[in-house]
Amino acid sequence: MADTFTAPAAPVSIYAEASPNPESMKFVLNSLLLSDGVSVDYPNLEAAANSPLAQELFNFDYVGRVFIAANFVTITKNSDLTWTHLIPELRTFLKSYIEANGPIFTVDPAAEQQAAQHAAATGDASEQDQQISQKVIDLLENYVRPAVEQDGGNITFRSYKAGVVTVNLQGSCxxxxxxxxxxxxxxxxxxxxxxxxxxxxxxEGITV
Structure with a gap:
């Protein structure tokens, strides 16, 4: 389980990749931070209680949101400073932190995500609604999430009721x-x- 929470101590390379959101930058690593298909979104410092890495990133005054996925970290800034000035500092920090085997999480995000998704799909919904919810979850996982992750974000299922699907947009989205x-x-x-x-x-999660 330790490998899930803490990145391996090894030479790390990181490059920055722009996202459709001009306020967000995707930092792609050559090492895994999470299992494939698992991601966590921290809209503020208070939400990052279970991630020492995210807490450290929020120490930078211009960091407004942190999203962590399998092999990348998306950082959303809350400052007028340009990415040209911010990328070198953030890339240096991430490289040093991960190479030093700094802790990424204190609890298993995969277990939390699975429990949340199961609760969202079932809850007190009827059997028919549960079946529809599962179809929606499968489509989001197989067709939508991979494309959204390419842009440095994620989409998660929240609920289905009376024909309306509610999703949550995370990271750069x-x-x-x-x-x-x-x-x-x-x-x-x-x-x-x-x-x-x-x-x-x-x-949920659209803050335009």
Missing amino acids: SGCPSATVTLKSGIENLLKRMVPEVTEVVA
Whole structure:
């Protein structure tokens, strides 16, 4: 289990990759921080209680949000400073922290994510709604999440009720100017086509 929480002590290379959100930058590593398909989103310092790495990143005054996935960290800034000035400092910090075998998490994010997803899909929903929820979750996991991760973010299922699917947008997707268009033109159309019971998709986490 230790390998899940702490990155291996080995030479680390990191490069910065722009995302559709101009306020977010994706830092891609050559080592794994999490199991594939697992990610965590920290919208503020208080939410990062279980991640020493995220807490350290919030010590930079200009860091407003931290998103950690399998092999990258997306950082959203809350400052007018340009990425040209910020990237070198953040890349140096991440490289040093991970090479020093700094702790990434204090609890297993995979277990938490699985429990949350199961609770969202079942809860007090009817058997039919549970089946529809599972179809939606499978589509999001297999078709939507990989594409969203490429842009430094993530999408998670929140609920299904009376035809309406609620999802949560994380990382660079939160606050992204194109998030609403992507949600309606891409994700909603896909789910409507594949799951006829779905009539609308709405999102938490859009802060445009």
